[in-house]
Amino acid sequence: MIGEKNQSVEKNKSEIKDLVETAELLLTTRGDYQKMLDVIALRALKASGADRVCLIMKNERDELKIESGLPKDAHGIGQKITIDIGETFLRRIIKREESIVLVTNPYEDPRVAYMRGLVRTYGISSILFLPLFFEDEPIGILVFDRIGSERFSREALEKIKLLGRLASTAIGMELKRQKDRQKILTDEKLRTLGEHSSRIAHIIRNSLTIIGGFSGRLLKYLLKESRSGESKIDSRLLDTLWGTAKIIDGETKKLEGIVNHILTFMSFKKPVMEKHNINKFLKDELTLSPANGIKTRLKLDKQLDRLNMIFDRKMLSICLHDLIRNAIEASATRIIIKSKLKPRQKEVIISIINDGKRISPEIMKDLFSPFVTTKMDGNGLGLANVQSIVKSHGGDISVTSDVLTEFKIILPLHKTFGSKNNGESENSL
Numbered sequence: 001m002i003g004e005k006n007q008s009v010e011k012n013k014s015e016i017k018d019l020v021e022t023a024e025l026l027l028t029t030r031g032d033y034q035k036m037l038d039v040i041a042l043r044a045l046k047a048s049g050a051d052r053v054c055l056i057m058k059n060e061r062d063e064l065k066i067e068s069g070l071p072k073d074a075h076g077i078g079q080k081i082t083i084d085i086g087e088t089f090l091r092r093i094i095k096r097e098e099s100i101v102l103v104t105n106p107y108e109d110p111r112v113a114y115m116r117g118l119v120r121t122y123g124i125s126s127i128l129f130l131p132l133f134f135e136d137e138p139i140g141i142l143v144f145d146r147i148g149s150e151r152f153s154r155e156a157l158e159k160i161k162l163l164g165r166l167a168s169t170a171i172g173m174e175l176k177r178q179k180d181r182q183k184i185l186t187d188e189k190l191r192t193l194g195e196h197s198s199r200i201a202h203i204i205r206n207s208l209t210i211i212g213g214f215s216g217r218l219l220k221y222l223l224k225e226s227r228s229g230e231s232k233i234d235s236r237l238l239d240t241l242w243g244t245a246k247i248i249d250g251e252t253k254k255l256e257g258i259v260n261h262i263l264t265f266m267s268f269k270k271p272v273m274e275k276h277n278i279n280k281f282l283k284d285e286l287t288l289s290p291a292n293g294i295k296t297r298l299k300l301d302k303q304l305d306r307l308n309m310i311f312d313r314k315m316l317s318i319c320l321h322d323l324i325r326n327a328i329e330a331s332a333t334r335i336i337i338k339s340k341l342k343p344r345q346k347e348v349i350i351s352i353i354n355d356g357k358r359i360s361p362e363i364m365k366d367l368f369s370p371f372v373t374t375k376m377d378g379n380g381l382g383l384a385n386v387q388s389i390v391k392s393h394g395g396d397i398s399v400t401s402d403v404l405t406e407f408k409i410i411l412p413l414h415k416t417f418g419s420k421n422n423g424e425s426e427n428s429l
């Protein structure tokens with residue numbers, strides 16, 4: 001009896017030691033994302049008693065990719081998960097927080113039909129999928145394969161779950177750290193760029209005003225000459241001069257327009273933070289100026305009917321209308337505007353979703369930078385503006401574009417106030 005007890009104490013001790021060791025190892029990989037994933041794969045293999053382990057991660061573009069795996073050369077590391085290799089099944093798993101999916105008959109189970117080749121090659125007898133979550137958001141999946149007749153024991157399952165929690169926290173914190181670091185760098189760059197650009201924009205505007213003034217006077221003079229009938233200038237030369245002056249005038253006006261746009265963009269002041277109800281704000285905005293007759297639906301989180309938050313109404317209105325204008329310009333036939341409360345993160349998410357032309361992948365990386373446009377008459381300042389407003393509220397904006405394009409604005413819930421407003425949760429306009 002005492003022997004058994006001692007054995008179990010020893011086992012517990014060794015399990016705790018393993019976990020501490022894993023945590024320590026993960027701490028040493030801070031700042032090196034790939035190394036962190038490789039350590040997780042290695043520790044997962046050890047803890048689970050599995051024969052193969054692979055780590056599939058979700059990236060910022062919402063793609064699933066194999067990022068690490070053991071044995072080293074037995075996984076297509078770097079490979080994107082597509083429909084042919086189980087994307088539908090894996091996406092279903094990734095949505096199921098904290099639940100393990102165990103496939104005990106991979107030869108016949110249709111869910112893993114895409115793995116049949118591997119199952120045969122390696123003699124895989126069971127596969128276990130563990131979704132990884134950080135702050136309620138899915139971040140990836142750990143996949144464990146067993147070869148031969150051995151099954152995953154109850155003990156192994158417990159260890160796998162614990163390891164999954166450790167891995168999720170480590171990866172989630174690392175991704176957050178990377179994002180924060182990137183944000184600091186971008187903010188600093190934008191601040192410096194902003195300071196210089198506004199000085200340069202003023203200089204350019206002054207010169208443009210002079211050029212515009214002279215080209216206007218030149219056009220007036222040429223017009224007078226062409227009408228006078230006594231002009232000393234040859235009529236063909238007059239035509240050429242008129243054409244040239246017209247081009248200078250037109251281009252100057254175009255440049256003036258852009259520079260004025262930039263100066264307006266630069267002159268945005270600090271937001272005037274006042275108490276508003278976000279659901280009511282969204283309803284009001286769309287009722288006051290509907291989106292050009294395009295079918296627009298509001299899907300509002302009912303919890304937000306009873307909460308007020310603080311934001312600058314005018315500024316958020318500019319954002320909303322810029323995003324709607326972009327959707328219209330992308331030939332959307334329907335637009336959905338959603339609000340969602342994330343109580344745990346103390347955040348509110350506003351999504352603007354549209355169909356129509358998708359965003360071209362070439363500009364995706366720089367989409368929020370000034371002057372990125374695919375339109376003949378676009379300035380490429382709309383989204384830069386929107387991002388700057390959202391950031392001035394302490395929030396963030398992201399985008400995905402596939403069959404639908406979705407802009408997601410995250411606003412912090414600095415403060416919440418009770419609201420008497422008890423509107424509907426879903427409202428079709």
Ligand SMILES: Nc1ncnc2c1ncn2[C@@H]1O[C@H](COP(=O)(O)OP(=O)(O)OP(=O)(O)O)[C@@H](O)[C@H]1O
Nearest residue numbers: 326327330359373374375378379380381382383405
């Ligand atoms: N909802 C959308 N659907 C498809 N493409 C979009 C959408 N929103 C933006 N885009 C793409 O992103 C580019 C940049 O948008 P942004 O609003 O910054 O500038 P713009 O619309 O081109 O010009 P501006 O807003 O200054 O008049 C657009 O040219 C377009 O290609």
Ligand SMILES: [Mg+2]
Nearest residue numbers: 322326382383
């Ligand atoms: Mg725009």
